[in-house]
Amino acid sequence: MGSNEQVEGSGWVAFAGVMILIVGILNTIFGIAAIDNSHFFTDEGRYVILTDLSAWGWVILIIGILQLIAAFSIWNRHAYGRWVGVITASANALAILFTVNAFPFAASMIFIVDLLVIYGLVAYGGRREGA
Numbered sequence: 001m002g003s004n005e006q007v008e009g010s011g012w013v014a015f016a017g018v019m020i021l022i023v024g025i026l027n028t029i030f031g032i033a034a035i036d037n038s039h040f041f042t043d044e045g046r047y048v049i050l051t052d053l054s055a056w057g058w059v060i061l062i063i064g065i066l067q068l069i070a071a072f073s074i075w076n077r078h079a080y081g082r083w084v085g086v087i088t089a090s091a092n093a094l095a096i097l098f099t100v101n102a103f104p105f106a107a108s109m110i111f112i113v114d115l116l117v118i119y120g121l122v123a124y125g126g127r128r129e130g131a
């Protein structure tokens with residue numbers, strides 16, 4: 001394979017790295033805002049699993065930090081970055097479904113991005129050059 005040729009699926013992996021970075025930054029900001037009980041979030045929310053907004057904030061903050069680590073690891077082509085990316089995107093997809101009632105459009109868009117990240121990392125994340 002020549003040095004100028006692109007490995008099949010490398011665009012998907014780059015896309016997954018960029019998207020997981022963006023979602024990681026958003027989750028970190030949202031997590032900090034939720035922990036601080038910011039007025040950004042609605043007060044009328046009822047929490048099914050965790051008891052309050054602060055608890056959800058810690059969950060989202062941890063997911064966001066792990067997603068930031070995964071993004072840089074994906075760009076450095078480390079195998080664990082791929083799996084951390086898949087696990088955190090899956091966890092985020094599940095967690096974001098709990099906010100669909102409060103933020104339907106935003107939750108739907110983030111859910112779709114998480115699914116695309118999972119696809120890119122699972123379908124093409126394990127391919128290496130020179131195989």
